[in-house]
Amino acid sequence: MLVAAICRRRLAVLFPPNLWWRIPSPLQSWDFRPYFPQLFLDGVAGGPCSEPCPDTISYFISCGLSPDDASTTARNLRIRSTEKADAVCALLRSYGFSDRDVARMLRSAPLLLTVDPERIIRPKLEFFPPQSHHPTMRFLRGVISSDDEIRRGFYRSPRALTGNLDKNMRPAVEALRNHGLTNEEISKILAVHMSVLMQSPTRIGEIFEDLKAAGMSIKDKRFTNCFRVMCSMRRETWHRKVALYRSFGLSENAVFEAFKKQPTALLVADETIKKKVSFFLDVLKLEISAVIAHPVILASSMEKNIMPRCAVLSVLMREGKIEPDISSLSARSAAPAWRGSRVSGKSVQGVDLLRRRHWASRLDLWPFLALYVLWLLVVVPALDFTDALVVLGVFSAFHILAFLFTAWSVDFRAFVGYSKVKDIRAANACKVTPAMFSGSKEIVPLHIQKTVASSSATGEVEEIYFDFRKQRFIYSSEEDTFFKLRYPTKESFEHYIKGTGYGTDAKINTAVDKWGRNIFEYPQPTFQKLMKEQCMEPFFVFQVFCVGLWCLDEYWYYSLWVKIPGTELLPGDVVSIGRSLSGEDKSVPADMLLLAGSAIVNEAILTGESTPQWKVSVAGCGPEGNLSVKRDKNHILFGGTKILQHTPDKSINLLSPDGGCIAFVLRTGFETSQGKLMRTILFSTERGLEDPTRSRYKLFLSCSLILTSVIPPELPMELSIAVNTSLIALARRGIFCTEPFRIPFAGKVDICCFDKTGTLTSDDMEFQGVVSLKDEEELITDANKLPLRTQEVLSSCHALVFVDNNWYVGDPLEKAAIKGIDWIYTSDEKAMPKKSGGQPVQIVHRYHFASHLKRMSVVVRIQEKFYTFIKGAPETIQERLVDLPAVYVETYKKYTRQGSRVLALAYKLLPDMPLNVISIISNSHWSPINLLLTGMMLMDSLPDMF
Known part of the structure; x- marks a missing residue:
């Protein structure tokens, strides 16, 4: 807004014809269009006409001026040819001036139409391009803190733009630094x-x-103002002013002290100074020492300030209401003039319909305006001015508190800026109350739009909804309730298996309108917003008060696979997903149900566990069952997780083009598991008074006691010193704090709890051996001495996956067991001993570990015989053993107390049965009994040394 300010002021000195080509080129890109009219008044030709020309009036009307304005403006100009005028208007519009801007400029400066646009106007327009790299501007930016400060400086002194960089600016700045x-x-x-x-x-x-x-010292706060005044006069003028004041009988020190208090008092003309002093000495009978003690009255206008106020004071003094005191006059001379439903869902508890008030009817505006008018009309005449100012301060304090409470309290902001309505179509906003302990209330816009009823419908219906914390709630007129947008997560497995995605672009557009795009667009607050939030925190305001007191999306489309970005995925899409062909880990863009194939995924981003998880398809689940995200998580690929390996199912008819696994998209965006985690991070924190467990009465009482107590001035400094001292002490111990404001809260901590695995200990496990209970308790640490059946159980009862180059992916415990017994595991799911003497063990089917079952098992084939191998918690396996050793319980409790991880190992010979029967039995129904115990496996976690 540089030129915006300058052009409104005194631009006549800015562009004299003989100085134009010495003006430094581009400065900065401030918008100067609203203030442009006076820019070209210097150097244009023209003169007033006695009678306005009708052609000129018509031209001004065509430029957007009203008939009255066109008639008035045409008196100052006669347009003989519109060719140059049209060229001027076209040039201005080419630089972004609107028709309204051009009309306003012509109304204020019609002589613009008479100048040469290319020779005079275009160079001046190019004076302010969007980017400035001119040496003058770079020099000023190195001296002045910001472009805004440069704007203000040139606003007050536009003549400085005519200065030369090397002859004027650099020497002046260097001289200031030298001093x-x-x-x-x-x-x-x-x-x-x-x-x-x-x-x-x-x-x-x-x-x-x-x-x-x-x-005067340069460290004095008044130095800047005094220096500015001294720059406005010559040295001879300064000495003459000092001599003039001394001629009234003042000492030199008294003149200098008055100058420090009110430097502009020396800018007054000599005759005016004499007139004012004569009035104070001869008419008011005041001492010159009393007058010079309040130099502000010498800088005030004689006619506008001093005389009217003296007339009022004289009346008050005659009536005995005030004593003769020049301080009353100075106070009044310096005093400034007054300027005058309901909702269904666990995350939301309730919704109130609101309508935004007109700005003039806001309760934080008109009541206080009424108070200010009352103060002006009633309080000021009835009280002393000082007391009236105290009352004004009280009114202003309540006004400021009202403004702050709109930031602290959503309820108060709704009360002040909105009115409650009962008709939903009359509302344009709503106040949403989340569930208890789920964050604070919010006021969100209420949207009403026309949309199709479904992807297959053709007619339009009215849809009313609001978005709250990345969730959409849609209004149902039949039930008079807001419902959260439902995702297809509770359908039958048959529904997912028969899903074909979206067939047409119209259906896709309808689904996009309903579900939104599959993208994380979480709010990123700007620095200004964060700064405002911190500055308006109650404790910060209290401190100020104290100081004042003192993805890849592929779907089935007419038997064709179409490649789309992962951000365009929609719930209901059928996609193909797998490990990237380049070998890099590939993140799952949404929550998906595996329909065919299997995959190894890393879910560390969600659970923090580094152990990869094996995901299998729902092909073995009965079509009559319903999906449960918690129960069937082994069939779901969660958004944000990484696919380490995938195995497509080649037995189905639907084959993917890239050899990936077939999956059904369940949830997208912030409704995925990763999205819920992000929403928890973003919105779960309660702030301030919104904690329902805190007593409002005790809080109010405590705040009142604090405000009415004598607050030591050093309190903020002591708090800062305490935090800084803590930071230094922590840094000496190699501990660095990224959020110092949390240090005072750490003083309340009595106990710190740390997770063991991955923190106190490493993620790797160490195989200690197997405890044999055949005859008596015996710990066998040498793998070669282990019974063959025990080695077969250890080598095959696991969920490891062979990737490549003898690299296994899976639980570190199972990897350590394979390594400890010196067996190998191949890509065709076969375990073999490295040394001769054992038969290969072929894994036929796995029943993965389930936390509620506390065990896992496999069905294996050894020399055409089928066995089931089981490992799990000792207390779980205990119930299924055919022969329980006497020291069984005592043994596993003994090693558990020593910190070891103990797993019982057992097996059973199975009768002949078809493999397809085994594959369709679910994990929860596979419950073999009469098992034979082969021992207890011991594992230790090594301490984390780093």
């Missing part, structure tokens, strides 16, 4: 008086000498 001023102090001076750049180094040195003689 001890820092860049920050120089920036403050230039912001209020940019014409300092036009001062010579000699004149700057004289100013510093005179200020030093007057007892």
Whole structure:
């Protein structure tokens, strides 16, 4: 807004014809269109006409002026040819001026139409391009703190733009630095008086000498204002003013002290100074020492301020209401003039319909305006002005508190800025109350739009909804309730297996309108927003008050696979997903149900566990059952997890083009498991008064006691010192804190709990051996001495996956067992001993570990015989053993107390049965009994040394 300010002021000195080509080129891209009319008044030709020309009036009307304005403007100009005028208007519009801007400019400066647009106007327009790399601007940016400060400086002193960089600006700044001023102090001076750049180094040195003689230090807060005034006069003028004040009988020190208090008092003309002093001495019978003690009255206007106030004071003094005191006059001279449902869902508890008030009817505006008017009409005439100012301060404090409470309390903001309505179609916002302990209330917009009823419908219906924390709630007129947008997560397995995705673009567009795009668009607050939030925190306001007191999306489309971005996935899509062909880990873009194939995924981003998980399809589940996300998580690929390996199912008719696994999209965006985690991070924190467990009465009482107590001035400093001391002490111990404001809260901590696996210990496990209970308790640590059946159970009862180059993916415990017994595991799911003497064990079917069963098992084939091998918690296997050793319970409790992880190993010979029968038996129904115990496996977790 540089030119915006300058053009409204005094631009006549900015562009004289003889100085134009010396003006430094581009400065910055401030929008100057609203203030442009006076920019070209210098150097244009024209003169007033006695009678407006009808053709000129018509032309102005065609440019957007009203008939009255066109008639008035045409008196100052006669357009003989519209060719140049049209060229001027076209040039202005090409630089972004709207028709309204052009009309406003012509109304204020019609002579613009008479100048040469290419020779005069275009160079001046190019003076302010979008980017400026001119040496002058780079130099100023190195001195002044911001472009806004540069704007303010040129706003007050536009003549400084005519200065030369090397002849004026650099020497002036260098002189200021040589006299001890820092860049920050120089920036403050230039912001209020940019014409300092036009001062010579000699004149700057004289100013510093005179200020030093007057007892002014550069560290004084009044230095900037005094320096600005000194730059506005010559040295001879300064000495003449001082001599004039001394002629009234004042000492030099008294004149200098008055100058420090009110530097502009010396800018008044000599005759005016004499007139004011004569009035105070001869008419008011005041002492010159009393007058000079309040120099603000010498800088006030005689006619507008001093005389009217003296007339009022004289009446009050005659009536005995006040004592003769010049301080009353100075206070009044310096005083500024007054300026005048319901909702279904666990995450939301309730919804209130609101309608935004007009700005003039806001309860934080008009009541206080009424109070201010009452203060002006009633309080000011009835009380002393000082008491009236106290009342005004109280009103202003309540007004500020009302403004702050709109930021602290959603209920108060709704009360102030909105009105409650009962008709949902009259509402344009709603106040949403989340479930208890789920965050704070919010006011969100209420949307009403036309949409199709479903992907197969053709007619339009009215849909009313609001979005709250990345969730959409849709209004049902039949039940008068808001329902959360439902995702297809509770359908039968038959529904998912028969799913064919979306067949047409119209259906896809309808689904996009309903579900939204599959993308995480979480709010990223700007620095200004974070700064505002911190500054408006109650404790921060209290401190200020104290200081004042003191993805890949592929779907089935007419038997064709179509490749789309993962962000376009929709619930109901049938996709093909697998490990990237390049070998890199591939993140799952949404929650998906595996329909065919299997995959190994890393879910560390959701659970923190580094152990990969094996996901299998729902092909073995009965079509009559319903999906449960918690129970059937072994069949679900969760969004954000990484696929380490996948195995497609080649037995089905639906084959994917990239050899991936077939999956059904369940949830997208913030409704996925990863999205719920993100929403918890973003919205779960309660703030301030929104904690329902805190007593409002005790909180109010405590705040009142704090506010009415004597608050030590050093409190904020002591808090800062305590935090800084803590940071230094932590840093000495190699501990660094990223959020220092949490240090005071750490003083309340009595106990710290740490997770063991992966923190106190490493993720790897160490195989200790197997405890044999055949005759008596015996710990066998040598793998070669283990019974063959025990080695077969250890080598095959696991969920490891062979990837490549003898690299296994799976539980570190199972990897350690394979390594401890010196067996190998191949890609065709076969375990074999490295040494001769054992038969290969072929894994036929796996029943994966389930936390509620506390066991896992496999069906294997050894020399055409089928066995089931089981391992699990000792207390679980205990119930299924055909012969329980006497020391069974005592043994596993003994090693458990020593910190070892104990798993019981057992097996059973199975009768002949078809393999397809085995594959369709679910994990929960596979419950073999009469098992034979082969021992107890011991594992240890190594301490994490790093």
